Amino acid sequence: MESFDYVIVGAGSAGSVLANRLSEDGKASVCVLEAGPSDWHPFIHIPAGFMYTLVNPRVNWLYTSEPSEWTGGRRIAAPRGKTLGGSSSINGHIYNRGQRLDFDGWAQRGNRSWGYADVLPYFRRTEQRIAPEVDDTFRGRDGNLPITDLDWRDPLCEAFIEGAVEMGIPRNTDYNGTLQAGVSYVQRIIRNGRRVSAARGYLHPAMKRPNLAVHTHAHATSLVLEGKKAVGVRYRKGGRNGQQVEVRARREVILSGGAVNSPQLLQLSGIGPASLLQSLGIPLQHDLPGVGENLRDHYAPRFVARVKGAETINEKAHGLRLAGEVLKYALTRKGILSLNPTLIYVFWKSDERVDNYDLQLTFTPASYKEGVQSTLDDFPGMTIASWQQRPDSTGYVRSKSADPFVHPIIQPNYLAAESDRQVLLAGMKLARRLLGSRPLSKYYDREEFPGAQAQSDADLLAAAKQRGTTTFHLMGTCRMAPDSDPTAVVDDQLRVRGLEGLRVVDASIMPTMPSANLNASVLMIAEKAADMIRGRPALDAVLLNE
Numbered sequence: 001m002e003s004f005d006y007v008i009v010g011a012g013s014a015g016s017v018l019a020n021r022l023s024e025d026g027k028a029s030v031c032v033l034e035a036g037p038s039d040w041h042p043f044i045h046i047p048a049g050f051m052y053t054l055v056n057p058r059v060n061w062l063y064t065s066e067p068s069e070w071t072g073g074r075r076i077a078a079p080r081g082k083t084l085g086g087s088s089s090i091n092g093h094i095y096n097r098g099q100r101l102d103f104d105g106w107a108q109r110g111n112r113s114w115g116y117a118d119v120l121p122y123f124r125r126t127e128q129r130i131a132p133e134v135d136d137t138f139r140g141r142d143g144n145l146p147i148t149d150l151d152w153r154d155p156l157c158e159a160f161i162e163g164a165v166e167m168g169i170p171r172n173t174d175y176n177g178t179l180q181a182g183v184s185y186v187q188r189i190i191r192n193g194r195r196v197s198a199a200r201g202y203l204h205p206a207m208k209r210p211n212l213a214v215h216t217h218a219h220a221t222s223l224v225l226e227g228k229k230a231v232g233v234r235y236r237k238g239g240r241n242g243q244q245v246e247v248r249a250r251r252e253v254i255l256s257g258g259a260v261n262s263p264q265l266l267q268l269s270g271i272g273p274a275s276l277l278q279s280l281g282i283p284l285q286h287d288l289p290g291v292g293e294n295l296r297d298h299y300a301p302r303f304v305a306r307v308k309g310a311e312t313i314n315e316k317a318h319g320l321r322l323a324g325e326v327l328k329y330a331l332t333r334k335g336i337l338s339l340n341p342t343l344i345y346v347f348w349k350s351d352e353r354v355d356n357y358d359l360q361l362t363f364t365p366a367s368y369k370e371g372v373q374s375t376l377d378d379f380p381g382m383t384i385a386s387w388q389q390r391p392d393s394t395g396y397v398r399s400k401s402a403d404p405f406v407h408p409i410i411q412p413n414y415l416a417a418e419s420d421r422q423v424l425l426a427g428m429k430l431a432r433r434l435l436g437s438r439p440l441s442k443y444y445d446r447e448e449f450p451g452a453q454a455q456s457d458a459d460l461l462a463a464a465k466q467r468g469t470t471t472f473h474l475m476g477t478c479r480m481a482p483d484s485d486p487t488a489v490v491d492d493q494l495r496v497r498g499l500e501g502l503r504v505v506d507a508s509i510m511p512t513m514p515s516a517n518l519n520a521s522v523l524m525i526a527e528k529a530a531d532m533i534r535g536r537p538a539l540d541a542v543l544l545n546e
């Protein structure tokens with residue numbers, strides 16, 4: 001039986017950072033178990049490859065969420081990365097940290113040392129910000145991940161930005177700096193036209209170390225507990241029919257399986273809501289009602305307009321034009337293959353009278369069939385998506401079976417909260433105003449979806465029901481909270497409550513949704529957790545003048 005100081009389950013965004021940091025001084029031995037394969041697949045590394053990895057079972061768990069009222073009874077695809085780098089290997093690789101208020105909110109809920117001043121130095125630690133001007137208060141220069149500004153320009157994007165500015169939304173040259181609000185080209189984690197996943201930035205550079213073992217095709221099926229202490233992990237080599245193996249952890253087991261799999265693994269191990277485990281016939285080891293609860297996600301309806309007088313990505317992605325783009329990418333790392341799913345961000349407010357930037361919108365000079373991001377339309381199109389940054393609706397992840405290979409139930413309860421529907425409606429109306437702006441009018445032909453007939457709030461909500469999709473930001477299912485919160489799963493050191501030798505470090509620990517796309521926050525969480533696990537003092541808080 002193998003034995004290590006630390007066993008990490010999952011080589012995703014968080015697991016890759018931890019593997020690097022916990023092994024860097026050579027003092028501790030570290031084993032990472034990753035259910036998926038190595039990240040060799042070329043479509044992982046080509047930015048536009050996300051369209052293939054989104055639906056590719058080799059590198060994707062291909063989950064779906066449960067139907068609900070506000071999705072019109074639809075199941076919605078919930079992709080999750082299943083390879084080295086996890087979701088950071090299949091995501092849109094856009095870099096967005098969120099607002100100061102998000103993290104101050106975490107601290108105000110009783111999570112000591114998680115306020116903005118505390119987390120800012122860890123955000124900086126992850127970053128190698130590449131830009132003509134770098135504000136050192138907010139941005140890092142020496143981190144593992146290159147953060148660059150999108151260098152694509154085209155008439156539609158420029159007209160969109162001009163339109164936003166005319167409507168009073170200012171240009172923002174760094175939405176990860178002093179203020180998030182405004183309109184900006186996106187920042188991406190990319191180098192020389194290739195994605196830099198957490199695996200590429202953190203894990204691969206560490207894999208030469210003799211004290212780090214990375215096991216791929218290693219699907220963790222349960223934790224090994226001795227009383228109330230986690231002492232190891234059982235996994236299957238090569239999937240369901242593979243050999244069952246046990247690996248021991250002398251110091252700690254760390255779960256970094258992500259917001260779906262970490263709560264599932266706890267539940268399969270008898271750690272979770274007693275009634276759920278009983279119904280599945282899983283012997284109860286530790287009653288923890290919050291495991292799997294508090295699931296949140298961003299839900300985005302998209303407006304699609306037909307374009308005239310300008311080229312969009314749609315035409316370039318078909319037939320001979322596509323062959324030319326492939327060649328261009330091969331020779332110069334430019335062109336549409338170097339693009340990610342969305343090119344421009346708008347951060348704005350649902351209510352002009354309230355100083356709260358609770359809306360995120362994205363623009364791209366492309367459109368997708370039925371709103372699904374894996375197939376482009378045959379006509380020239382552009383898309384605006386909008387969503388509420390901090391949703392109140394919560395759902396859950398619950399194991400469906402004691403069989404670790406059966407996908408769990410994922411119910412995000414999109415838009416269940418009235419407050420979410422109100423903010424969403426404001427976002428949809430803003431999206432339409434942006435589409436109708438004066439600078440964009442020369443390119444605007446007509447609205448394809450939902451279409452000009454959809455005018456009332458009821459019509460817009462019907463459109464959101466019909467075609468809204470996830471923006472892939474599942475979080476919150478092993479919530480960090482003080483003891484007084486009955487749904488608390490981990491404490492502010494990310495230790496599982498009531499157990500020893502067990503932490504969760506990934507998107508599932510987030511107490512509330514940050515106004516962001518999550519990857520940056522997950523990397524920050526893992527950097528911070530690494531210091532906690534190693535018993536190192538936290539980086540000095542950055543106290544900002546108001």
Ligand SMILES: Cc1cc2nc3c(=O)[nH]c(=O)nc-3n(C[C@H](O)[C@H](O)[C@H](O)COP(=O)(O)OP(=O)(O)OC[C@H]3O[C@@H](n4cnc5c(N)ncnc54)[C@H](O)[C@@H]3O)c2cc1C
Nearest residue numbers: 010012013014035086087091092093094220258261507519
């Ligand atoms: C399609 C998509 C697009 C996205 N776009 C963006 C974006 O543009 N910008 C952004 O900031 N965020 C984006 N996100 C969100 C962001 O990438 C994720 O929130 C983040 O990567 C989650 O990190 P994590 O460490 O919590 O989990 P993951 O990165 O998902 O890692 C979990 C890892 O654990 C492994 N694992 C799970 N269970 C087991 C088990 N039982 N045994 C062994 N291994 C296991 C998984 O295979 C995976 O490798 C996107 C996500 C997706 C899926």
